Amino acid sequence: MTENLLLPMATLQANDVGFCYGTRRVLHNVNLMLEPGVTALVGPNAAGKSTLLKCLCGQLSPKGEITLDGQSLRGLSRRDLSRQIGYLPQTQMQRSRFTVFETILLGRLHELGWRASQSEIERVHDVLEETSLTSLADRETSELSGGQIQMVAIAQALVREPSVLLLDEPTSNLDLRRQLEVCSRIRHLTAARGVCTLMAMHDLNLAARYADHVLVLREGTPYANGTPAQVLTETMLEEVYQVAAQVTLGANGHPSIVIQGPSDESGEI
Numbered sequence: 567m568t569e570n571l572l573l574p575m576a577t578l579q580a581n582d583v584g585f586c587y588g589t590r591r592v593l594h595n596v597n598l599m600l601e602p603g604v605t606a607l608v609g610p611n612a613a614g615k616s617t618l619l620k621c622l623c624g625q626l627s628p629k630g631e632i633t634l635d636g637q638s639l640r641g642l643s644r645r646d647l648s649r650q651i652g653y654l655p656q657t658q659m660q661r662s663r664f665t666v667f668e669t670i671l672l673g674r675l676h677e678l679g680w681r682a683s684q685s686e687i688e689r690v691h692d693v694l695e696e697t698s699l700t701s702l703a704d705r706e707t708s709e710l711s712g713g714q715i716q717m718v719a720i721a722q723a724l725v726r727e728p729s730v731l732l733l734d735e736p737t738s739n740l741d742l743r744r745q746l747e748v749c750s751r752i753r754h755l756t757a758a759r760g761v762c763t764l765m766a767m768h769d770l771n772l773a774a775r776y777a778d779h780v781l782v783l784r785e786g787t788p789y790a791n792g793t794p795a796q797v798l799t800e801t802m803l804e805e806v807y808q809v810a811a812q813v814t815l816g817a818n819g820h821p822s823i824v825i826q827g828p829s830d831e832s833g834e835i
């Protein structure tokens with residue numbers, strides 16, 4: 567194995583971050599500190615989740631300050647940013663004639679010379695193993711299912727050995743079992759590598775089951791941040807999502823949410 571388990575743990579911090587598309591303000595007063603572990607980023611449609619992820623990975627330049635281990639993202643080169651922060655956008659990875667192995671190797675493009683060194687090839691093999699993709703290594707990505715291509719995209723981000731992983735709805739388009747598998751792998755890889763993972767998602771029961779922390783974004787500003795049991799409450803569901811729900815705590819301490827209906831007066835959707 568390569569030495570990725572020895573990577574120092576990082577912290578990503580946002581201080582009073584704000585962002586506008588033209589005159590439309592989408593993020594404001596965002597203060598957060600991401601620590602190692604999985605944080606689920608939840609909130610209604612258009613709350614600003616994707617925009618926040620794009621700011622945190624350096625793709626958008628917001629007001630305020632974002633720091634990685636105390637250093638402003640503005641001071642980091644493109645190369646350093648993409649090496650240290652793995653970002654998976656909402657749109658699915660393009661399929662191509664490249665094999666799974668080659669596609670993951672391309673994640674190391676910033677390090678590759680004319681010929682991939684033995685250590686680069688070993689890194690790819692390690693990630694293939696970690697993500698259970700070894701059996702697909704020689705398949706063209708054009709032949710893969712939605713769940714498989716999603717894992718390849720995650721593997722391509724991981725092969726850069728980032729200290730932060732930002733995932734925008736990694737379980738969208740996956741069937742129920744694949745959603746559990748992908749979340750479980752993300753959780754396992756996050757713990758094994760000691761990375762900070764922030765994962766935008768809509769399924770609050772998945773967040774309850776796989777996240778260490780939950781950050782709720784409402785109209786571009788954090789509404790709550792804490793453990794799933796602290797944050798995923800009936801009050802939050804009513805105030806943020808306008809739904810009536812029953813939340814029970816299971817024996818494992820995970821909240822379980824059953825939506826009963828809209829909480830407004832008409833009670834109809």
Ligand SMILES: Nc1ncnc2c1ncn2[C@@H]1O[C@H](COP(=O)(O)OP(=O)(O)OP(=O)(O)O)[C@@H](O)[C@H]1O
Nearest residue numbers: 587590592609610611612613614615616617618766
């Ligand atoms: N490129 C853009 N130009 C202008 N407005 C944008 C752009 N991208 C997003 N927006 C707007 O910013 C707001 C926040 O969008 P964003 O995609 O960040 O929300 P989200 O919480 O990720 O939503 P969803 O859960 O639906 O994916 C929305 O009102 C959206 O229309």
